[in-house]
Amino acid sequence: MGQRDPAGDVLWATASVGQPPAPVTASRLLGIDPGTLDVDAAYTPPTNSTVEAVHGIDVDDERNTLGVTNTRNNSVSVYIQKTGRHLATRPYVHHSREVVLDEKRDVVWAGAFGEGALVAFDSRTFRDIRHVPVEGSGPTGLTLNEWTGAVYAADFTNDRTIEIPPGSGTPRLIPAGDAPRSIALSADGRTAYPADQAAGAVSVVDVHRGTVARSAATGEGAKSVAVDPCTGRVLVANRLAGSLSVVDPRAGTVVESVTTDAYPNHVRVSDDSTVYVVDKTGSGPSGEGGLTRIRFSPQSSHAPRPAC
Template identity: 30%
Template sequence: MTPTTTSLTARTAALLGGVLLSLLAGCGSGGAGDDTTEARGTRTAAAPARTEQAAVAALEGMPPVLDPRDIYAANRPGMLSPTVRGYPSRVYVPNTNSNTVTVIDPETYRVITTIPVGVQPQHVVPSWDLKTLWVNNNRGHTLTPIDPATGVAGKPVEVHDPYNLYFTPNGKYAIVMASLDRELVFLDPHTMERKKATPVPCYGVNHADFSPDGRYFVVSCEFSAQLLKVDTEKMEVIGRQKLPLEGAMPQDVKLSPDGRTFYIADMMAHGVWVLDGERFTEPALMPTGKGAHGLYVNRDSSEMFISNRGEGSISVFDFEQNRLTKKWWLPDGGSPDMGGVSSDGKVLWLSGRYHSEVYAIDTRTGEQLARIPVGSGPHGLAVYPQPGRYSLGHTGVFR
C-alpha cells in the first residue's frame, strides 16, 4: 500500500529542477540547529502574502468568521465554548493495533484508563457541537461515541469504512472519509444515518480542510497522489489534480490563518505542498523532513507545527515570515504522527505511531516534556477540550 520508491516525472523535473532535489536531500540530513536549508526550501514554494479576505457569502448556516484576517481567531487560550467548560482535560489516543483508546491526564502525564473499542481505531474526532468524541473504527465499520464529560463509551454505530470523520462548517452533515470504499459519505451528524454517498475518482481519501466561507473543501488521496476539491453544498467533486511528484502520498490538510493557502503534508515527498485553493492550480513543494504527516496551528496563529514521522522531528513554519524557522528532534528518536495543541497552547501532543508511545512537546522550546507508553499503533489522538466554537472534525480542527 505504501510506495517504496519515488522518482520525478519529466514534468516535475522541469517544474522543480535541481534546486528541489538538493533541498529534499538537505532536509533528510539536517541537525537540530540546521534551519538554513529549510528556510530556502520555503522561499522556493512561497505562499501568498497575508492580506485581508474579501467579503464572501458563507455557506448557509455557518457561524460567521470572527476575524476575516484569521480563521483561527476563536482558538485563543481560554476561549472555551460554554459547552465544554466543565469537561475534564484529557488526551484520547486510538491504538490502531490494540483496538483500544488510551486516556491520559495531561497534567500528570499518567494513563487514567484504557477503553476497548472496535477494530482498527484510526482517529478520535470531536463532533461539530462539541458534545461527543467519535472513535473511527476503520475495519470494524463502526463509530464509538465517548462522552467527554464522563469518559464513558456508548453503543457503537454502524458506519462502513470510517477511516476519518469531518463535519460541514454549518453542522448539517458529518462526512466519513471512506478510504477503501472510494467514497465521501455524508451523514446525519447526530445519528450517523447515511444521507448521500459521493464516489471519488481516487484511492485513499483521508484528510481535508474547508475554505474560509465553507463552500468547498480540499481532500487528500494518499494512495493515488491526488487532491480533490469538493463543493460542500452540492456534495460533489468539482476539481481534481495529480500531484507533480510520482509516488507522492498526501496526508493531513490545513488552511492558513488568512484563509488563502492550503498546506498538505506528504509522507513520501518528505514535505508540505502549498496550494492556492481558489484557483486549485498545481501546488509547489516545501521540503520539511522525512515522512511529513501532521499539521497543527498554534494558539496565536503565528506558527504551524509539522510532524515528520519518518525521522522523529517537528518542523516549525512561521506564517508571517512564510518560511520554516525551527526544527526540533525527539531525543532517542520516535515516530511523531497525529495529535493536537493543548488548550493553553503550551504543549504539542503527538502519537508515536511505530513506538507505542505519545510525546508531549513544549511549543516554545521544542523540549520533550513526556514520553508516555500506550497501546500498539497509536494514531489520531485528540486533545480535549480545546478552544473554539465548533469542530470541523479530524483530531480537532476548531473555528
C-alpha cells in the first residue's frame, strides 16, 4: 500500500514479502521521490520472533512521523519519517489493516479486522484513547474527516460504513455496497465513497442521510478508492480487472478508464491531482510489486483541471 505525503516531498509505501501461511521474509518502509519514482529511503522494521511486517500506512507531517499497521503481527507502529527510527508498537490490534493519523488531534486510528473494532491511541504518549467494538464487523478501509475528527471504516463483512462521531464511543452504521474494502470522503466530508469489491463498483453515500445515493460499476475486484482534491472525481483501482476508473460521483458514471499493471492494489491522489497506483504483480527481484504514476491531460473533457 502507498500513501502520499501531504507536503508533496515524499511518496511513502510499504513492502512485505511472504504470502500466508508462509512467514514474511522481508519488509521495508520506502520513501519514494514523486518526480523520479526513485527509492530515496528504505527502512527495515524491527524483528522480534518474526518480522514486523508493515502493511497500511499514513503520515503526520506535523510530528514528522509515519503510522503503519503490522497485519501479520496484530499491531500498529509509529516511525520517524526523516530517520526511520522506530518509536513504538501498539500490540493487540487483531489483524490490523489500515491506519489514519489525525494531525490536529494527535490521534492514531486503526481498524482491527479480526476483532471487529476500531482503536485509537495518542500519537505523543502512545497511550490508549478509545476502543470501539462493532459487533460482528470486519473493518478494512479507514478514512478521516479532518474537519470534525469523525472516522469512517468500510465494514467488509456486513456491507456497511462505520462512522465513529467525534468524541463518541458509539458507532453509527450506514449502508454500503457489496463487500466494501476501501473508503474515501469528499472534500467537504458530506459524501463517503466505499469501493465495493464483490460488486466491482463504488457507492456514493450521503453521510448525513445515511443512505446510498447511487453507485457506479467500475470493474472486477474494486479494491481501493481515492478522491481528486481538485476535481472531486473518484478514482477506483480495480484489482482483478487491472484498471483504474475515473468516476463522476454526481452522475454516478465512469468517465474514463485506464489500464494498469496487473493487480492494482492501492490508489492515492496528490494535491496537484497526480495519481499513484501500487500493484501487486510480484514482478520485482524479491517479489515486489510496482508503482505507476498517472497524469490526466488538462485538455481531457473527462478529467477537467480547475484551479485548486
